[in-house]
Amino acid sequence: xxxxxxxxxxxxxxxxxxxxxxxxxxxxxxxxxxxxxxxxxxxxxxxxxxxxxxxxxxxxxxxxxxxxxxxxxxxxxxxxxxxxxxxxxxxxxxxxxxxxxxxxxxxxxxxxxxxxxxxxxxxxxxxxxxxxxxxxxxxxxxxxxxxxxxxxxxxxxxxxxxxxxxxxxxxxxxxxxxxxxxxxxxxxxxxxxxxxxxxxxxxxxxxxxxxxxxxxxxxxxxxxxxxxxxxxxxxxxxxxxxxxxxxxxxxxxxxxxxxxxxxxxxxxxxxxxxxxxxxxxxxxxxxxxxxxxxxxxxxxxxxxxxxxxxxxxxxxxxxxxxxxxxxxxxxxxxxxxxx
Numbered sequence: 001x002x003x004x005x006x007x008x009x010x011x012x013x014x015x016x017x018x019x020x021x022x023x024x025x026x027x028x029x030x031x032x033x034x035x036x037x038x039x040x041x042x043x044x045x046x047x048x049x050x051x052x053x054x055x056x057x058x059x060x061x062x063x064x065x066x067x068x069x070x071x072x073x074x075x076x077x078x079x080x081x082x083x084x085x086x087x088x089x090x091x092x093x094x095x096x097x098x099x100x101x102x103x104x105x106x107x108x109x110x111x112x113x114x115x116x117x118x119x120x121x122x123x124x125x126x127x128x129x130x131x132x133x134x135x136x137x138x139x140x141x142x143x144x145x146x147x148x149x150x151x152x153x154x155x156x157x158x159x160x161x162x163x164x165x166x167x168x169x170x171x172x173x174x175x176x177x178x179x180x181x182x183x184x185x186x187x188x189x190x191x192x193x194x195x196x197x198x199x200x201x202x203x204x205x206x207x208x209x210x211x212x213x214x215x216x217x218x219x220x221x222x223x224x225x226x227x228x229x230x231x232x233x234x235x236x237x238x239x240x241x242x243x244x245x246x247x248x249x250x251x252x253x254x255x256x257x258x259x260x261x262x263x264x265x266x267x268x269x270x271x272x273x274x275x276x277x278x279x280x281x282x283x284x285x286x287x288x289x290x291x292x293x294x295x296x297x298x299x300x301x302x303x304x305x306x307x308x309x310x311x312x313x314x315x316x317x318x319x320x321x322x323x324x325x326x327x328x329x330x331x332x333x334x335x336x337x338x339x
Contacts, residue, residue, distance in 0.1 A: 003130040004104045004123050005095070005325050007088055008116065008148050009280060011109035012078040016062035021055035027111040033147040036209070065286045070309045081109075083280035084136070086313040087321065094322045099333050104128065110144075116151045120163060130164040132328045134321065136279035138177055139219035140170035143205050166328055172223045176320030181223075181276055182230040183316050188272065188308045195270035195304060197237060197263065200224045201289060202277040204242035204251040217252055223276050243275075243293070244284050256289075257296050264300025271297060274308040279317075281310045 011028070013020035029035055029050065035042055062078075069075040075082035084107050092105040108119040120131060133152070135145045149167060156162050171177055185198065202220045210217045224240040243256040263271060273293070275285050290307040297305045311317035326334065 002128060003102065003132070003329065004106060004128045005091065005132045005134060005329075006116070006119060007084060007091070007105070007107040007321075008133055008135045009080060009084050009107065009109055010144070010282075011112035012080050012282070013062060014112065016059055016066045016078075018055040018059045021059045021062060022051055024112055025055060025058075026051060031111070031147055031150075033150060034143050036206075061283060061287045064291075065283060068286070070281060070312070078282075079286060080280050080282035083310075083312045087136075087280070087318065090313055090318045091321055091325070094318060095325075102333050103329070110147055110151070116148070117155055120155055120165075124163065131166070132325060133165065133167045134325060135168060137277065138170060138172040138174075138279070139202070139216055139223060139277055140172075141205055141216035141219075142209065142214050143216075145169065168324060168328065170219060171320075171324050172219045173226065174320060174324055176316070176323050178223075178226045178230055180311050180314060180316040180320050181227050181274070184308055184311060184314065185227075185231055185272070185274060188306070192272075192306055195272040195306065196268055197239065197271045198228075198231075198233060199256070199259065199271055199273045200227065200238060200240045201243050201256045201273055201275050201293075202240065202252075203275075203284060204245045204255075207250045207252055210252065220252075220277065227274075227276065243288060257293055260293050260297040260302070260305075261300040264297045264302035268302060270304035270306075271302065272306050272308055275310060278310045280312055285310055 011024065013024040026046075029046055032039070037045070065079055066077065067075060069079055069082065088105050088107050092103075095103045095105060104123070106119060106123070108114050108116040110116070116133075123131070133148065135148050137144045140146075145167075152165050152167060155165070200223075202223075205214065205216055220242075221240060224238070228235070228238050239254070239259060241254045241256040241259045242252040245251040245255065260271065273289055275289060278285050285307070294305045294307070
């Protein structure tokens with residue numbers, strides 16, 4: 001088996017405790033792709049003001065979602081790891097069906113375990129010489145996919161025999177991805193009815209990043225427009241917002257929490273919320289969106305608030321991921337297998 005597909009996601013604490021969260025935040029927030037403040041200044045802020053206090057505040061939220069998936073579904077450990085592992089297993093099945101034994105599918109996390117470096121090293125020892133990395137971020141940002149490219153560069157610099165590594169840059173405009181999003185919304189509407197508004201909430205980044213050339217905002221807007229077009233939604237029925245801001249700098253707007261509060265105060269009675277930037281449910285969807293922002297909307301006067309789950313291991317999502325990966329793999333392998 002000479003080629004491996006590695007699904008890449010952000011990562012998670014090893015355990016939902018202050019110490020586990022502290023180690024994860026240390027790795028995550030020490031990455032200059034994530035925080036671009038000059039290192040000496042940021043090191044002081046991180047070690048004196050964030051790591052001593054923030055883990056204890058966040059750990060209870062991780063405990064709330066640990067072992068819990070959608071609608072009370074029991075999962076093993078962290079939901080983001082559980083759903084990523086499910087995606088690996090289902091993508092392996094799909095590729096085996098069309099190219100038995102030609103590819104191995106696994107995953108790595110940008111922060112935490114398993115790391116990309118360790119994963120590539122292990123696979124090389126097993127005889128793998130080629131790698132296709134699929135960052136599970138449909139929209140490119142230097143803060144997410146860019147950090148993965150940095151790790152690939154580190155692997156290349158440290159290698160005498162440089163491995164053949166290809167990285168999928170983004171896939172927000174892929175028809176299969178848009179179709180899976182639209183299907184998830186339609187299925188939600190068929191079950192619950194359509195709300196007055198559909199809110200498309202994307203993870204935020206500092207506005208300064210976009211001014212410096214990060215294409216993330218354009219990719220998010222493009223995703224929202226394609227999804228609305230697929231759903232045939234008029235412009236007054238949907239909105240794009242940004243969540244999970246951190247620190248005092250201005251982030252991409254409009255903000256998800258403030259928008260929901262304004263809607264509740266202004267008479268919007270019902271809202272459906274979808275998070276197209278997240279390929280797997282995690283803290284930011286299961287707690288921040290499904291719990292915190294629900295409370296924001298209801299407390300402001302709203303009546304109905306429904307979160308539409310991430311695509312996770314949906315069959316149409318897996319079909320899209322297979323198509324994206326196959327575009328990067330040698331077509332001859334599939335032709336020979338299907339002959």
